[in-house]
Each structure stands twice: as C-alpha cells, then as structure tokens.
Amino acid sequence: MRTIVILLSINILLFSDMNVITSQQNSLLAVDKDTLSAIYLKKVTSIDNKHITPIDNIADYNEFYKKVVKKTPQQIHSYWMKEIFTGKKRPPKKVLKKDLEKHLQENTTAITYSTSKIKSTQTKVIYEVK
Amino acid sequence: MKLNNIILSGLIASTTLFASDLETHLNYFGDLTFNTLDKSGYAYRHYGSDDIENKVDYSSYSKLGGQLTLTKDDFDFVAQATLKRYENHFESKLNWLNLKYTYENFAIRAGKMQLPLFLNSNSLDVSYVHLWAKSPIEVYGIFPMKSYNGLEFLYQKSFDNEIYLDLQVTPLGSIKEDVDMIDSFGSVEGELKDIKNIMVSLDVNNFSFKSTYTQGKINISSEGTGIDTLTSTLRQFGFDSLANKYSFENTKLEFFSFGIDYDNNKFIFNSEIAKMKSESFLPNVLSYYALAGYRIGKWTPFMMYAENKNEKEHFTEDELVTNSTNPLVVGTIAGIKAGLEQELYKMNSSQKTTSIGFRYDYKQGIALKFQADRITTTDYGTPSIDGSTNGFLARDAGGEDEPAYLYTASLVFAF
Numbered sequence: 001m002r003t004i005v006i007l008l009s010i011n012i013l014l015f016s017d018m019n020v021i022t023s024q025q026n027s028l029l030a031v032d033k034d035t036l037s038a039i040y041l042k043k044v045t046s047i048d049n050k051h052i053t054p055i056d057n058i059a060d061y062n063e064f065y066k067k068v069v070k071k072t073p074q075q076i077h078s079y080w081m082k083e084i085f086t087g088k089k090r091p092p093k094k095v096l097k098k099d100l101e102k103h104l105q106e107n108t109t110a111i112t113y114s115t116s117k118i119k120s121t122q123t124k125v126i127y128e129v130k
Numbered sequence: 131m132k133l134n135n136i137i138l139s140g141l142i143a144s145t146t147l148f149a150s151d152l153e154t155h156l157n158y159f160g161d162l163t164f165n166t167l168d169k170s171g172y173a174y175r176h177y178g179s180d181d182i183e184n185k186v187d188y189s190s191y192s193k194l195g196g197q198l199t200l201t202k203d204d205f206d207f208v209a210q211a212t213l214k215r216y217e218n219h220f221e222s223k224l225n226w227l228n229l230k231y232t233y234e235n236f237a238i239r240a241g242k243m244q245l246p247l248f249l250n251s252n253s254l255d256v257s258y259v260h261l262w263a264k265s266p267i268e269v270y271g272i273f274p275m276k277s278y279n280g281l282e283f284l285y286q287k288s289f290d291n292e293i294y295l296d297l298q299v300t301p302l303g304s305i306k307e308d309v310d311m312i313d314s315f316g317s318v319e320g321e322l323k324d325i326k327n328i329m330v331s332l333d334v335n336n337f338s339f340k341s342t343y344t345q346g347k348i349n350i351s352s353e354g355t356g357i358d359t360l361t362s363t364l365r366q367f368g369f370d371s372l373a374n375k376y377s378f379e380n381t382k383l384e385f386f387s388f389g390i391d392y393d394n395n396k397f398i399f400n401s402e403i404a405k406m407k408s409e410s411f412l413p414n415v416l417s418y419y420a421l422a423g424y425r426i427g428k429w430t431p432f433m434m435y436a437e438n439k440n441e442k443e444h445f446t447e448d449e450l451v452t453n454s455t456n457p458l459v460v461g462t463i464a465g466i467k468a469g470l471e472q473e474l475y476k477m478n479s480s481q482k483t484t485s486i487g488f489r490y491d492y493k494q495g496i497a498l499k500f501q502a503d504r505i506t507t508t509d510y511g512t513p514s515i516d517g518s519t520n521g522f523l524a525r526d527a528g529g530e531d532e533p534a535y536l537y538t539a540s541l542v543f544a545f
Contacts, residue, residue: 032291034291034292035291038288038291038294043286043288043294043333044288044291044294045234045235045286046234046235051234070395071395072395073494074428074491074494075395077494077495077544078258078259078544081157081159081256081258081259081495081544082253082256082259084155084157084197084199085157085159085195085197085210085253085255085256085259085544086244086252086253087199087206087208087210087226087228087230087239087243088284090155090199090201090206
C-alpha cells in the first residue's frame, strides 16, 4: 500500500501539467507558446493593445522556463543581467505560490503559471503547458 | 569624481526617504581577473586599464560594479558605477545615470548612458553576460570614450510574434573626459560632441541581427605632445592643409558596426564587423571578430578570431614634398616627413588574435572563465628607429616581431 502511494506521488510529480492563468477580468482568452515565451522575455508587452504583466512563480520557475522559453536558469539569468545592466528591462516579479492568487486579483493584467490548481473562480486558464 | 559620489549619495538617500513609494532594485556585478603575457619586452594595453606584462596581475581587468534602479509607474531611474584598480589606486566611474519614461512600446531616456558604438559596448563591463573571458580589443578597443550625456529614444515591436524589432536612436549627445591614450599622447582632455546614433536589432528564431551607426565631432587637446610640435612645424613651412588634416579640432568621426548572434542552446556563434572612419591623426580602421562555442552541460568551450586592420596608406604622407632644390630645404622637409610618419606609426594598432577558452557556469550568477590569446601585430609605414611599437600589443625597443601569448583567468558574477 505504501509503495503504491509513493509510486502515485512520483507519477503526479512527473506528469503534473502546468497551467498559465490570469484573472477572469482579463479579456485575454488564450495564448500560444511562442507568445508566452516572448511575454516572459518582455519582447512583447501587450496583446491586442492590452498590457500584459508576467509574474514568475518561484516554485515552478525552472520547469516553466525549460518547457516554454526553452532556456536553463543560467541562460535566463544571463539574459536578464544583460537587460538590467543596460537599463532596458527588468525581469518579471517573482512571487511565492501562496501569493499568486492575490497578485492576480490585484492586477487584472497579470498572468502567471502553476503546477498546482488555484482554487478560485476569479482565475482562468489561458494555456496548458505540456 | 566628487560630483559622481555626491549624486550617488543623493540617490541612496532619496531611496531611503521614498522607499515606500519606489520600487528599489540593487544589482551588482564584477570579476576577479588575472592576466599575464608569456614574454617580457611586451605590454598589452587598453584604455583606462593597467598594462598586462610578463607577470601575473589581477588589476588590469578586475572590477566591481553596482546598479541602483528606482522604479515608479512608468519611470525608471538607473545609476550604475564601477570600481577598479588603475595606476596604483582605486578609481570609481559612473557609467549610467539616467531617467527613463516608458509608454507602451516607446521609451525615452535622458542622462548619462553608455555609447553603443559597437554591438556589446553597453554591456562590456558585465563580463558575466559574455562568453569570452576578455573582449576582442581589435573591435572594442578602437575608441576610448564610453559614457555620454544625451537623449535616447527606444522602440520595440513584434511582427506576428516571429520577428522582434528593437530600435534605439540618439539625436544628441556629448562626452567630455580625460582620456588616457594608449599611444605617446599620454593623458589628454578629449571631447566627442554632436553625437548621433542609430541602433537596430532584429531577433528571428535563434538569430539576432544588429547594426549600429554613430557619428560625432572630436576635439582632443594635443598641447605639448609630439603631434602639437609637428602640426606647428607643418604650418611654419606652409603646409597648412596637412596641419589641418592631422588636427583633432572638430574632426568628424564615424563608426559603423554589423553583427550576428546565434544561440540554439547548444551551439553559440557571435560575429561582428566594425569600421571607424576618421578625418584626423587617427587612422581608418576595419575590424572584426568571430566566436563559436558549444555548451556541454556547465562547460562551454569556445574559440575566437579577431583582426584589426588600420588603413595602410594612412601611415605614409606623400603630399609632404617640396619643389625647392635647396639641399637645406629638401633635408628639412625630409626630416619633417620622417618625424610625421613616425608619429603616425605610433597610432597603428593592426593586429590579429586567435583565442581558445572555456566558460564554466558554477552556479546561477557565478562563472569561471579561461582564455588563451595568440597575438600578432602588423607593422605598417615607417617603423621607429629603435624597433618599438605602440599598438594594443606594444613592443619595447629592440624587441623581436614575434607572436605573444596572453592568458586570462577570471571569476565573474552578476546578481
């Protein structure tokens, strides 16, 4: 019984999907992977003239960047260091998983990602990361 | 320097006072770099850095940098300074001090900024973001001035989320600072004014294409230098047009650069070709480099080739002739010609460097790098009588014209 529970837990960890979410009040309905990558590198700051504010979830940071932006944490860090030290852009705000919902409620232009479901009727899924 | 410190202190004080209203970010970077040349009788020189000689030294390229960013709504205030050891003392320098306002895809920035003469000019101090351990001096050593005061317009746009455009335009700017020239000038007061620049960057898939063009007018005080003596002598003998040709008064300078970056997460390729056009004592320069690297886990070995070609014709002056048959006049003119050509020769920085090296990403924000350079210089024009040269790789009198090897090892970080 204990073995089954451990195997199930490993299965959930390995195959847990990640959702990209935003506030229900955001008019954005869906987003594709390339656009998402561009949003998180701040090459795109708006869609259909609506401002987008990407927020990083500290817990799922490495997995998101590996799957969506296709960069390692070191590569992403190097990218942002160049942008910061040339005074051009700043990286998305990094937030603890427990605070994600609060940020989405406070800022309806915000989008974020999470492997765990956020139990709220105030948010919607705009992309499923496989 | 004192003014810089006052501004920085003011910024830190204002951060404390308005901390509740401002988003404050403090970032820092630096590197502890050791260099050595393999043989004595040579010196590797760079503007504003101690010479690298035949002994292991940390002072030439090591530095510590800090940046304070204050953000409120659409405004960003950036102050960045670096500290490095130079000529037996620690020297701080303010690189960035500007205010930026962003409106949708547009931004306007005013204040002190890094001059984007070449594709990586504005991030050259942050060694962590580059694969090389030592930037190719053949391109990045062409011109000594770095930070200017002025205005920049920035614009970014995506086309179908496939092509990303970044446009940067500088309609006005100027620099006035003491410049420690690498040739026989020594430290001189320099000014680059009426700076105009345009920089375009296009990102497509794994490729990034960049191009930049800059023009400005340079004034360098040559009072008391060999060039001052020569231009005075030229005027004295009626060669006014030649004296004007070699003066540094309101002389036009142009810079052009085009480059490609490619990174598919495994294979890395960076290349840039740059040109400096000058109507002065400075020669026209064509330079380029190509760097290829391959990521294997935390290791990224690389190799690089860089070349700097000064326009050969610049180092001989065929207009300096006389119709006189008087042996005294003929001899004097021949003497002035030899003196002029030897002064010109000192400006020659033509050289080739072949490099191999690696980067090891120890952990996020910290990397170790190593680079070995094989440098050969190209002699042009009228060599000095004693056999010495004055380029990036300077050779002492009596030295042999043979390749020199420069080794660089560094610990770099950025947070």
